[in-house]
Amino acid sequence: MEPAKKSAGDPTGFAADDLAARLRSVRERTCALCAPLAIEDHVVQPSPEVSPPKWHLAHTTWFFEKFVLEPRPRGYRPFDERYHPLFNSYYKSVGPHWLQAERGALSRPTVSEVHGYRRHVDEALEDGLRRGLDEALRFPLELGIHHEQQHQELLLMDIKYILGANPLQPEYGFVEFEAAPGAAQWRDFEAGIHSIGAPPGGFAFDNERPRHRVWLDGFALRPRPVTNGEFREFVEDGGYADPRLWLSAGWDWVGRQRIEAPLYWRRSDGEWTLFTLGGVRPLDPDWPVCHVSYFEADAFARWKGVRLPTEAELEVFLEAEPADQPVWCWTRSAYAPYPRFAPFPGAFAEYNGKFMCSQMVLRGGCLATPAGHGRPTYRNFFEPHQRWMFSGMRLARD
């Protein structure tokens, strides 16, 4: 995708009048992300939480068809109504949906038919924009664009898992990392009242609002994310075998799953290697550690004698030191509504609010986050055992 044009006061990073160009650019990029894949790569689902690329191509299209085209008063013919339950993800209020864990069981529609679905919907969207968009559809269209960008990141996570689960370890052709950025010296933040969350105006997800005040005691945060080299010391010091370092649920998870290192680490003949989207590489000690669960991040911080930052602390840091983020950083904050949280209207209330239970917040963004999509107020969230996303950590202390 072309770098987003910045315009003052618009946190989406785009000028307000280039909706059609943004839509086209985002839709094209999703196809471009799938272009290096073989047809067979588009269909498999090696883990229930990983979706096949074909499903992402179709689901992002369903979102526009359901929420932007179907409500138009006249003139839209659905591509194939039988697709709706297949590609609805979890919007119970708009109809039934296929089981998430069974997405890889669908050999039909074919990849080629799904691309036909995309073209049909794109033409109808572009036609609608040419004729002048109904104001009521502006928000669903805007949300559809941000939604598809979220799926572009999910696509890269899922493609990595699909290729990494294959013993042939195929390359996708994407260089993941450089050395972890940021200073190794701790940075101090004074106690005080801070405002966090997205201000009114411009696009933000409902879970980032409203902006509100929080009290933070004085804290220090290390700008440089934890590196592979640091995490390897934890592994080789027996960190995974010491129950004193782990949360109870984390210790059970390590034992049950026989976890001994971050996802995609392999040891042979005493040397560590990593599977990356650019193929198998020797473990580079200067890269940020990636693909660790909350349990692992928390245990590592305890081993270091420090802690993970809260999401408010990390937002204050990200506002002070904006930079491209290589990995999402786990926080010790549970994903919960902000004071006076109001979900998006209608069916979009299901977008974020209903997941505010049993998950932890990650902040920052990662190498797979599309340009112009991230914000310091952005709240990502995953379950504490999950680690197929590009998740790492920064350290904090009181």
Ligand SMILES: [Fe+2]
């Ligand atoms: Fe989605």
